[in-house]
Amino acid sequence: MHVGGHGGANPNTTWLKSRGMWLSYILGILVLHLIILSVPILSVAMAWTVTNLIHNLCHLIFLHSLKGAPWIPQDQGDCRSLTHWEQIDDGTQFTKTRKFLFAAPIVLFLLTCFYTKNDTSHFIVNLISLVIVTVPKLPQLHRVRIFGINKY
Amino acid sequence: MSSYWLPTSIDGFLGEIKEASLLHFILEGFLVAGLIWFIFRKSYKSHNVHSLSKEEEEKIISEWIPEPLVASTPLDHPALKPLVVTGKAGHYIDVNGQRCLNLATHNYLSFVDKPQVEERAIESIRKYGVGSCGPRGFYGTVDVHLELEEKLAKFMGMEEACVYAYGFSTVASAIPAYAKRSDIIFVDEQVNFAIQKGLDASRSRICYFKHNDVKDLERLMLEFESEAIKNPRKAKVTRRFLVIEGIYMNTGNICPLPALLELAHRFKCRTILDENVSFGTLGETGRGVTEFYNVNREDVDLIVGSMEWALGSIGGFCVGSSFIVEHQRLSGLGYCFSASLPPLLTAAAMASLEEIEKNPGLLTALQEKCKLVHEALTNLSEFGFSLSGHVKSPVKHLYLINPPEDMEKHRCLLHDISQYCIKNGVAIVPASYLDHMEAHPHVPSLRITVNVDLTPGEVEATSKLLQKASSEFSLS
Numbered sequence: 180m181h182v183g184g185h186g187g188a189n190p191n192t193t194w195l196k197s198r199g200m201w202l203s204y205i206l207g208i209l210v211l212h213l214i215i216l217s218v219p220i221l222s223v224a225m226a227w228t229v230t231n232l233i234h235n236l237c238h239l240i241f242l243h244s245l246k247g248a249p250w251i252p253q254d255q256g257d258c259r260s261l262t263h264w265e266q267i268d269d270g271t272q273f274t275k276t277r278k279f280l281f282a283a284p285i286v287l288f289l290l291t292c293f294y295t296k297n298d299t300s301h302f303i304v305n306l307i308s309l310v311i312v313t314v315p316k317l318p319q320l321h322r323v324r325i326f327g328i329n330k331y
Numbered sequence: 332m333s334s335y336w337l338p339t340s341i342d343g344f345l346g347e348i349k350e351a352s353l354l355h356f357i358l359e360g361f362l363v364a365g366l367i368w369f370i371f372r373k374s375y376k377s378h379n380v381h382s383l384s385k386e387e388e389e390k391i392i393s394e395w396i397p398e399p400l401v402a403s404t405p406l407d408h409p410a411l412k413p414l415v416v417t418g419k420a421g422h423y424i425d426v427n428g429q430r431c432l433n434l435a436t437h438n439y440l441s442f443v444d445k446p447q448v449e450e451r452a453i454e455s456i457r458k459y460g461v462g463s464c465g466p467r468g469f470y471g472t473v474d475v476h477l478e479l480e481e482k483l484a485k486f487m488g489m490e491e492a493c494v495y496a497y498g499f500s501t502v503a504s505a506i507p508a509y510a511k512r513s514d515i516i517f518v519d520e521q522v523n524f525a526i527q528k529g530l531d532a533s534r535s536r537i538c539y540f541k542h543n544d545v546k547d548l549e550r551l552m553l554e555f556e557s558e559a560i561k562n563p564r565k566a567k568v569t570r571r572f573l574v575i576e577g578i579y580m581n582t583g584n585i586c587p588l589p590a591l592l593e594l595a596h597r598f599k600c601r602t603i604l605d606e607n608v609s610f611g612t613l614g615e616t617g618r619g620v621t622e623f624y625n626v627n628r629e630d631v632d633l634i635v636g637s638m639e640w641a642l643g644s645i646g647g648f649c650v651g652s653s654f655i656v657e658h659q660r661l662s663g664l665g666y667c668f669s670a671s672l673p674p675l676l677t678a679a680a681m682a683s684l685e686e687i688e689k690n691p692g693l694l695t696a697l698q699e700k701c702k703l704v705h706e707a708l709t710n711l712s713e714f715g716f717s718l719s720g721h722v723k724s725p726v727k728h729l730y731l732i733n734p735p736e737d738m739e740k741h742r743c744l745l746h747d748i749s750q751y752c753i754k755n756g757v758a759i760v761p762a763s764y765l766d767h768m769e770a771h772p773h774v775p776s777l778r779i780t781v782n783v784d785l786t787p788g789e790v791e792a793t794s795k796l797l798q799k800a801s802s803e804f805s806l807s
Contacts (some may be wrong), residue, residue, distance in 0.1 A: 251662055255534040256511025259568075273374040285366045289359060297355045306358070331513075331565045 189258050191248040192267045195276045204279075208234060208287065224295040228305060231291045235284055235308040242280070243315045244329060260331070264315065265322060272318040284312050409746060414753070419444045422784040424758050431758035432789055434779050439612050439725040440693055441784045442643030442683040455678035463671040468660070471671035479681050480648070483636075486684060487618060488628055489650040491657065495665050496672045498637035499525045501647025502605050504665030505635050507532040508658060509601065510572050517551060517600065518574040519543065520771045521581045526574060526605055527770050532664075535572070539770065542582065545590045548573075552598045573600040577609030577620035581762070581773055583720020583727045585613070588624045592631065601632045611641025611683075612698075612725050616691045623723070641687075644680035646672040697783040698723050700790075704781050707794040714798050715806030719776075728762065728776040729797075731806060742775050748800050749777065757793050 187193055194200070212230040215221060221229065242264040252258055258266050268274045288309045295301040314320065324330040383391070404411065417425045421444035424433040442448050455475065465471035476494055483492040495501040506529030510516055516530060520539040530537050538555070540548040559566030573595045575586045588604075595602045606619040614622025619636070621628045628634070633651040638644045649656055649663075659666050672680075687693060701723050708718045708727060720727040734741045745761040752759045762778040801807055 255507060255532070256513055257534075259511065259513055269376075271374055271376050273369070273372040277374075278370050281369050282366055285362055289362065292355065292359060297352070299352070299355075302355055309362075331568050 188254045189248060189252040189266060189269075191252065191258065192263065192276075195267060195280075200276075201279055204283065208283075224298060224301060227291040227294040228301050231284075231287050231305050232308055234287055235312045238280075238284060238312040243312070246329070261322070262315075262329075270321065272321065277316070281313065281316050284309055422782055426753050426758055429753065429756065431753055431756050432793065433758050433782065434793065435758040435760040437608075437640035437726070437780050438643055438782055439641045439697055439780065440643070440683070440687070441782055442641070442679075442686070445643070445683075445686070447686065448643060448679050448682045451682035452675040452679040455675040459674035461675065462673055465670055466666075466668060467671045468667060473671070473674045473677070475674050475677040475681065476671060479677050479684075482681060482684055483648050484650055486688065487634065487650045489634070489652065491653040492648050492650040493656050493659050493663070493666060494638075494672055494677070495647045495649070495663070496669045497645065497665065498607060498639040498647040499528075500665030500669065501637065501649065502526050502603075502607070502635045503529040503532065504663040505633060505649050505659060506530060506572075506574065506603060507534075507664070508662040509603075509633075510535045510570065513568060514570040514572060515555060516572040516574055517548060519576065519579070519586070521579050521584075521773070522574065522576055523580045523605070523607070524765065524769065525607075526576070527768075530574070530770075537770075542579070543584055543587060545587055545594065548591070549594055552594060552600075556598065571598060571600040573602045575602070575604055577604060577606040577613065578721070578724045578726060580608055580726060581728075581764075583724045585609070585620060585623065585721040585724060588620055589626055592626060596630070602630075603633045603635065604631045605635045607635070607637035607647070608640055608724070608726055610636035611687055612694070613723060615694060617641070617687045617694045638680045638683075642680045642683040644683060645676045646680065693783060697725065697781065700783055700785045701725050701781045703787060703790050704779065704785065707790045708779065708797075711794065711797055711801070713807060714801035716777075716797065716801065725781040727779045727781070729779060730774055730776045733806065734775070738775070744804065745775050745777055748804060751800050751803060752796055755796050755799075757796050759793075759797075 208230065211233060212226065215229050215233075216223070216226040218226070243262050246262050247259045248266075261270075264280075267276055267280075288305055291305050292302060295305075414426050417428070420433060420436045420438065422433055422438075422441060424431050424436070436443075459473060459475075463471045463473055463476075467476065480492045480494055483494070484490060495504065503525045506516070506526065510533040512534040514533070514535040515538060516533065516535045517538050517540060518526070518530060519542055521542040538551045540551050555571070559569075573591065575588075575591055577588075578585055592602065594600075604620070609620045609623070611617045611619075613620050616622065618628075619634070621631060621634070629652070631651075633649055633655055635649050636647060638646045638648065649659060661667065704727065705718065705720070705722045708716070708729060711718070711729070712732070715732050716729045717732050718727060718729055731741070731744070735744060742761065749760050759777050759779060762773070762776050764773050766772065
């Protein structure tokens with residue numbers, strides 16, 4: 180299906196700029212955390228780590244793995260080789276949306292560290308997941324595919 | 332179940348964190364610092380970032396030569412002496428007040444001035460008015476559009492058809508609707524200008540093969556295949572297309588369709604066949620080049636046709652499977668964003684189509700006339716003209732055997748021959764191209780179109796006139 184009616188060639192990312200997006204995002208994480216916390220066998224520390232891992236997994240899949248757009252944009256397939264993160268604000272770096280999405284896993288990581296009382300095994304797992312989702316967000320890695328991963 | 336841990340006092344908090352190692356804190360400190368750095372950076376566009384140095388700026392400014400808004404025109408420019416056509420461009424045509432036999436406009440089956448077709452168009456005006464008021468998806472669909480689409484699909488024996496408002500934009504929209512930036516298109520180098528514009532708009536990688544040369548196409552495809560073996564992951568997301576014309580408008584030749592389809596099948600290419608000239612002229616019942624070669628029409632993925640040449644109306648159409656054609660209703664830019672074909676022209680096209688269906692004898696007559704013209708013009712070789720084009724093609728090109736070296740002089744000579752013919756009552760024009768925009772150069776030629784109403788006497792007279800022109804311009 181073609182997109183139309185709003186003038187943007189690729190409206191795949193404009194919704195990230197919409198009003199209330201940041202609040203919804205934070206509420207989403209909170210709800211996710213509360214759901215996990217309500218599982219009886221999980222300790223608080225475990226719940227935080229699981230929240231963090233699920234959050235980072237979502238970032239990895241939706242922002243850094245899936246490419247293109249769910250419809251046919253009018254850009255003759257320009258975005259077919261771009262991940263969702265790379266499509267945000269047409270590739271402009273350090274925009275508000277990008278800063279927010281960059282800050283989210285870091286803040287979540289710090290909170291997790293705090294609530295796991297800096298337990299070393301939790302720390303290592305969370306740090307690895309953090310590195311995996313923050314490194315591809317760096318502007319130096321825009322359109323760069325390390326070792327050709329996910330290149331085509 | 333453990334309780335939620337919250338520090339109750341500063342001492343408690345410090346007590347807890349002292350247990351963690353120093354390394355954790357250093358890492359966390361780095362993260363916070365990195366985050367602050369990230370948040371306070373100014374935004375910039377990652378691409379198109381280049382600033383010019385002062386010298387570069389000066390250089391660019393000094394290189395710029397202002398051009399006048401209106402350049403001075405040479406006094407002998409053809410645009411200063413335009414050919415004015417009055418009345419209908421039927422079998423005969425009035426050029427600058429001179430009545431001429433029409434061998435210049437595409438009106439193969441003489442539907443342009445057929446009374447039945449005209450009547451249907453007039454009837455349609457009485458019912459619908461002149462315009463359709465909007466694009467197909469936006470109040471522009473009238474029942475005659477749906478009727479014509481159904482008729483075309485049935486006529487071609489395909490699942491579905493979609494009608495465009497303009498012949499040129501049909502193929503120019505159909506190609507970019509399917510082929511995108513990361514795809515590859517194999518295409519004949521003599522394809523018409525509309526196809527070339529479609530190729531440009533697709534942003535795909537374009538591979539031109541030599542005109543009607545199956546061997547050359549195979550070579551290109553094998554080349555691509557070896558590339559694909561080296562990089563299978565890229566090849567997996569690269570769609571391949573083959574774009575060909577039934578009868579090439581620019582040469583009059585018929586494409587070797589069975590061989591091309593076999594190659595397309597072997598290398599898994601999607602085929603787009605432009606039948607703008609061959610629709611309504613080739614095959615026993617006018618179903619185009621697929622009928623001419625008797626190949627299964629479903630082997631071609633998309634057939635694009637024009638209603639402007641054989642049908643004597645305006646517009647174009649695509650036929651194929653519903654799955655393929657339906658895609659254009661939301662992705663064909665010419666379909667989505669142009670006002671739909673005026674109902675009167677739709678009705679006219681429908682009347683012509685019915686005429687072809689009812690009277691297949693028209694096609695045999697046309698093919699006879701094509702043969703007649705072909706034979707008459709082939710005999711001109713001793714008078715300095717060489718003919719190109721298939722015997723059954725209604726479009727033929729006459730080339731000069733000994734043309735002037737200079738391209739400009741070559742074109743002028745053809746223009747003068749054309750003027751001479753028009754003065755003597757036969758409208759023949761040179762094929763005109765936007766040379767600076769064409770992908771491959773075309774040899775200048777006189778383009779002759781065949782009309783079903785031509786009589787042997789008229790063909791004879793034309794041949795005589797060209798012989799006279801030959802001695803007039805000392806061509807042989």
